[in-house]
Amino acid sequence: MTAKIAYADVEVGTELPAQSFPVTRATLVRYAGASGDFNPIHYNERFAKEVGLPDVIAHGMFTMAEAVRVVTDWAGDPAAVVEYGVRFTKPVVVPDDDKGALIEVTAKVAAKLDDNTVRVDLIATCAGQKVLGMSRAVVRLA
Amino acid sequence: MALDQSFVGRTYPPTEPYEVGREKIREFAEAVGDTNPAYRDPEAAKAYGHADVIAPPTFVFSITFRAAGQVVEDPQLGLDYSRVVHGDQKFAYTRPVRAGDRLTVTSTIEAIKSMAGNDILDIRGEVHDASGEHVVSAWTKLVARAAEEV
16 A cells, blocks of 8 residues: 555645546446446436436435545555545436536545544535535545 | 334345456446546556555445345345435445455344434445455445335
């Protein structure tokens, strides 16, 4: 395990480079295939509306996968992530157009822990609404 | 009707091994648009000290969620899966999942709660490799929304 960021070089409050992740219907179809989650709420508008959703929504696990890229891109080695958890607070609604939705992720070091690890708190929003709550990763730095 | 509390603590038999392939990892990384070379290039993964390409952190959910199906579909438990949404997800990694792993999952029901008519189910999946080494723990919270009165 070789993170490219040194524990000594970060402080509480250190911000990780923010990123935005576009998601379209095509993205969701592709993620469904790769993950094996074929729940029709992620690709079938008629079905999604029948169960009370505003439209097709992204897989929560897709949003979780995108958000942690802010951490793994920063750390270098993805194995630097030793813990990662989120709460799915709001769905990412994905309209049937070429633009789709945009998941915006910011993150900062919230605490320095033992054994060269830090806790990173993430904020993921879409259309101005928080889509992940209690989104935290523990990362082992160099 | 609230779920039976006596299921708390119940552990299901380990799943059949899931063999993690390089191309499956690549497919997953492409689906989430992640270009980290540790997911596709064995040499890049080795430079980080891994024996082969590793999987993105959330990849293992495909395996643990399939395993949780044993719980979700247990007719004795009687969860109405058509009303289930994913509430929380957490992972704790002993080491990353890597190509060539043969992974088994043992699922345990950690908690059952009833709140405002919703059934809340906490399932822990313990993932081990073929040698019995622990790889990752996955905690999945499922919320079955209250059914309308008929």
